[in-house]
Amino acid sequence: MKISEGKIHVNYNVVELQLDPVIRRRLEALGITEGSRIQILNKKRNGAFIIKTRGTRWAIGKQISEGIICREEKNEKGN
Amino acid sequence: MASLLIILAIGVYAGFVIKRQISNWKKGKYCGSNCDGCSGGCHKDLNK
Amino acid sequence: MxxxxxxxxxxxxxxxxxxxxxxxxxxxxxxxxxxxxxxxxxxxxxxxxxxxxxxxxxxxxxxxxxxxxxxxxxxxxxxxxxxxxxxxxxxxxxxxxxxxxxxxxxxxxxxxxxxxxxxxxxxxxxxxxxxxxxxxxxxxxxxxxxxxxxxxxxxxxxxxxxxxxxEESEEYSLKYSQEIENEISKIKSKLVKFHEDIVNPRWHAIKLLEGDEEVKEKYADILKNDSIIDYEKKIINEKYNYIEDMIQEVLFNKESKSAFTDKVDEVLTHKIWGIPIFLGIMGIVFFLTFFIGDLLKGRVEILIGWFSDFINNYLISIGAANWLKSMIVDGIIAGVGGILTFLPNIFILFLALALLEDSGYMARVAYIMDGIMGKAGLSGKAFLPMVLGFGCSVPAVMATRSLENERDRKKTILLTPFMSCSAKLPIYILFANMFFKEHAMLVAFSLYVWGVVIAVILALIIGKVDKIKNSNTLLIELPEYKQPNVRTIGIYVWNKIEDYLTKAGTTIFIASIIMWFILNFNMNGMTEDVTSSFGAMLGKGFGVILAPAGLGMWQVAVALIAGLSAKEVVVSSFYVLFGIGSVSEAAGYSQLILDLNQIGFGAVNAYSLMIFSLLYTPCIATIATIKKESNSLRYTVGVVLLQLFVAWLISVIFYQTGRILF
The missing domain is CATH 3.40.50.300 (P-loop containing nucleotide triphosphate hydrolases)
Incomplete structure (x- = not known):
């Protein structure tokens, strides 16, 4: 699922980055790589998000949030 | 006499100011501030 | 050695x-x-x-x-x-x-x-x-x-x-997986073979495996016969895996509950309350700028008044020519001194902006405003240069470089001058205080609000007209909130003050002399009758166009034209025009108000003047910067004309409406 469909405070793992290569590379340099963990801290209706990955907070726009494909991280606190 | 000196002083100062402004413009420094150049984004702003 | x-x-x-x-x-x-x-x-x-x-x-x-x-x-x-x-x-x-x-x-x-x-x-x-x-x-x-x-x-x-x-240090290197290390060895030996004096072959080998553009170009010959598989993703992942292992070894008690920053963000970036809070914070900044600024302003005014009298007396005592005395006291000291009285306000404004930036809040603003910016086809990141515009348009225009998209940049450059820059603040303070007394702060604040509103409306219009779908790729780091650093802020604010003083001593100094000259001379030489001066002629010409906006008086027109050199000059021109040598609020204003009323300039005109100042062409420095950043004379001229037109239109609307209502 796209991270734009995610819920706040749930841990997700990145599966794929379906984005323009330039943006994809920039995200990878920031540590948003396949398998890395992402958490949503804040959501806005227009698609802008605040996420936390590798200990850093990022504000991302709709285009990016719709390009990060992820799945919910299992085995955390009995989920 | 003193008047003359004053006029001279003002004239010299004004000349210096204008000269400085022109050389600044040639270098691409437009904001008139005392900096060494702002081509990378004004370095005097915290937002580097 | x-x-x-x-x-x-x-x-x-x-x-x-x-x-x-x-x-x-x-x-x-x-x-x-x-x-x-x-x-x-x-x-x-x-x-x-x-x-x-x-x-x-x-x-x-x-x-x-x-x-x-x-x-x-x-x-x-x-x-x-x-x-x-x-x-x-x-x-x-x-x-x-x-x-x-x-x-x-x-x-x-x-x-x-x-x-x-x-x-x-x-x-x-x-x-x-x-x-x-x-x-x-x-x-x-x-x-x-x-x-x-x-x-x-x-x-x-x-x-x-x-x-x-x-000391001699060993060449350190992170060891990758066997597969990658093998590839690195292969490429490394090739590099060394064909480029004997290559510095750090291992690094170059790794870069080639990553598909690094710059290195690939430089060593294209190595790639010629083999096709090297792109290991970029793998290499990045292996680095991060290693980092994860490292973190386990060195970092303890990694927090699992919300840190202070998260808590604050929950409030400040709230879905609904985010924007109102931002406006509220800006309102407070404004309030402080006025209130504390004005407290200090009185002191500066007294100082300047004293200085003016002192010089005046000195010049009389040495028998200086009347014209010289006039030029110095009514020209230079009036113009420059007048502007210096606003230094306290400027100081507070920049101090507040610096605090907001250094604490980390400004980055949040990009996120908060992303929604609105999006409607104009821009990302929230475009809002940051605009906020800088509240300080000065020149660095704001330059800050648009952080927007990679050229169209976005041009759009943002167009809108930035509508953010009321600090040079316009003296205009609002002066006229708001003169004509709106108790409501002065509110009136001045309203100008800032109008600036933002009109910019947004303009952006929306452009967004509709410019059909091209723009990439709205907001990606900005939100740093931890921190206590602003006194030293950093001190250096920053001091630089701004230095700039202001420099501007006063250079641009405004010259502008005041020129203003004095055109007001006291005409074709026949020096004149006592200011209405026959060069300045009056110039002003009357332009005054015709400005009349529907309630700004048709030649004095006003001249001041506005002078404002092209620097917005503060609008204020210093008024001081030179009406001969206010001693610029204290109590004494100076009442006389100035009387003089203005005499030429038909009242409260509604004042508001119209402030609106016009807010919107019309920015100062020459900004125009030059726009030309430089956009690299297009056509675009620059277009921006200038558009702003003149918008300024004229809106102030006409305000004036005509105001006249009917009040």
């Missing part, structure tokens, strides 16, 4: 690198540009025992790829030996992400010393870093905890630099 070491400061944006750099060099930076590019190079110097340490502050970067010019400049600087030792400034509170750059720096093969910054934040959060293990997992580089804020660890850092420089 000269005991000199060249040190480069490298680190992520927002890691406190520049604060640390400033701690070593003070405000005595030398700022220039890297040759041929528009990336700035900051240099300074520090001393340690009998060593001279030349410091270079390189741009904040997240990695050393060849995707951005900042990265290229930084890595070439190191590869070209312009740096002997690297100080890698690392934000201890964001270790995971910062270490990615560290690993890349280590691969460059130069001695690295890590300055572990923000250790106090780590402590506050109850986390701990094993400072013994840290150097070990990084290949035995010195790790020096520092706090740029508290100025601790600075000498230890310099000592580490000197020591590390002097």
């Amino acid at each position: 000269k005991k000199e070491i060249k040190v480069g400061f490298l680190g992520n944006p927002n890691c406190g690198k520049t604060t640390l750099f400033n701690a070593f060099t003070g405000a005595k930076l030398k700022v220039a540009n890297w040759p041929g590019v528009t990336v700035e190079k900051k240099e300074g110097e520090a001393k340690y025992k009998d060593w001279t340490i030349k410091l270079i502050d390189l741009p904040g970067i997240y990695s050393l790829s060849s995707y951005s010019i900042e990265e290229k400049v930084s890595r070439n600087c190191i590869l070209n030996d312009e740096v002997d030792v690297i100080i890698n400034v690392v934000d201890a509170a964001a270790l995971e992400r910062n270490l990615y750059l560290t690993l890349q720096l280590l691969e460059l093969g130069k001695p690295v010393v890590m300055a572990l910054n923000m250790m106090d934040i780590i402590e506050e959060r109850g986390m701990e870093i094993d400072l013994h293990r840290m150097p070990e997992v990084l290949g035995n580089i010195p790790v020096v905890p520092v706090s740029a804020r508290k100025r601790t660890g600075l000498d230890v850092l310099l000592h580490a630099v000197v020591h590390h420089y002097q």
Whole structure:
């Protein structure tokens, strides 16, 4: 699922980055790589998000949030 | 006499100011501030 | 042998690198540009025992790829030996992400010393870093905890630099998986074979495997016969896996509950309340600028008044010619002195903006405003240059460089001058105080609001007209909230004050003399009758166009034209025009109000004047910057004309409506 469909405070793992290569590379340099963990801290209706990955907070726009494909991280606190 | 000196002083100062402004413009420094150049984004702003 | 070491400061944006750099060099930076590019190079110097340490502050970067010019400049600087030792400034509170750059720096093969910054934040959060293990997992580089804020660890850092420089250091390298290491060996031997004097073949080999554009171009011959598989993703992943292992070894008590920042963000970036809170904060900034500023303003006015009288008497006593006395007292002192009285307000404004930026709040603003910006086809990132515009339009226009999309840049440049710059503040303060007394602050604030509103409306219109779908790719780091650093803010605000004083002593000085001249001379030489002066002729001509906006008086027209040199000149022109030598609020204003009423200028006209000042062409410095940044004379002329038109239109609307209502 796209991270734009995610819920706040749930841990997700990145599966794929379906984005323009330039943006994809920039995200990878920031540590948003396949398998890395992402958490949503804040959501806005227009698609802008605040996420936390590798200990850093990022504000991302709709285009990016719709390009990060992820799945919910299992085995955390009995989920 | 003193008047003359004053006029001279003002004239010299004004000349210096204008000269400085022109050389600044040639270098691409437009904001008139005392900096060494702002081509990378004004370095005097915290937002580097 | 000269005991000199060249040190480069490298680190992520927002890691406190520049604060640390400033701690070593003070405000005595030398700022220039890297040759041929528009990336700035900051240099300074520090001393340690009998060593001279030349410091270079390189741009904040997240990695050393060849995707951005900042990265290229930084890595070439190191590869070209312009740096002997690297100080890698690392934000201890964001270790995971910062270490990615560290690993890349280590691969460059130069001695690295890590300055572990923000250790106090780590402590506050109850986390701990094993400072013994840290150097070990990084290949035995010195790790020096520092706090740029508290100025601790600075000498230890310099000592580490000197020591590390002097000893023979092994070539450290992170070992990748066997598969990748094999590939690296293969390419490395080829590189060495065909390019004997290649520096750091291992690094180049890794870059070729990553598909690095710059390196591929340079060593295209190696690639010719084999096709090298792109290992970029794998290499990045392996680095991050290694970092995860490292973190396990060195970082303890990683917080699991919301940190202070998260709590604050929940409020400040709230879905619904985010924007109102932002407006509220701006309102407070404004209030302080007026209120505290005005308190101090009275003192400055008294000083200037005293000075003016003193000079006046002196000139009389030495029998100076009347025209000279007039030029000095009614021209220069009136114009420059008048502007200087606003210094306290300017000071408070910049202080407030600096506090907001340094605390980390400004980044949140990009997120908060992203929605609205989106409707105009821009990302929230475009809002940041606009906020800078509240200080001065020149750096704001330049800050649009952070927007990669050219159309977005041009759009933002168009809108930025509508953000009321600090030079316009004296105009609002003067006229709001004169005509709206108790409501002065509210009136002045309304101007700022109108600026933003009109900019947004314009942006929406452009958004509709410009059908091209723009990429709304907001990606901005939200740093931890922190206590603003007194020293950083001090240096920043002081620079702004210096700028203001410089402007007063140069641009406004000259403008006041010119203004005095055109008001006191006409074709027949010096004249007592100001209505027959050059200035009056000029003003009457333009006054015709401005009449529907209630600004048809020649004095007003002349002041507005003069305002092209610098917006503050509008105010100083009024002072020169109406001969107010002593500019104290009580004395000066009542006379000025009377004089203005006599030419038919009342409250509604004042508001119209303020609106016009808000919207019309920015000062020459800004126009020049726009031309430079957009590289297009056509665009620049277009912007100027559009703004003139908008200013005229809106002030006409306000004036005509105001006349009917009031």
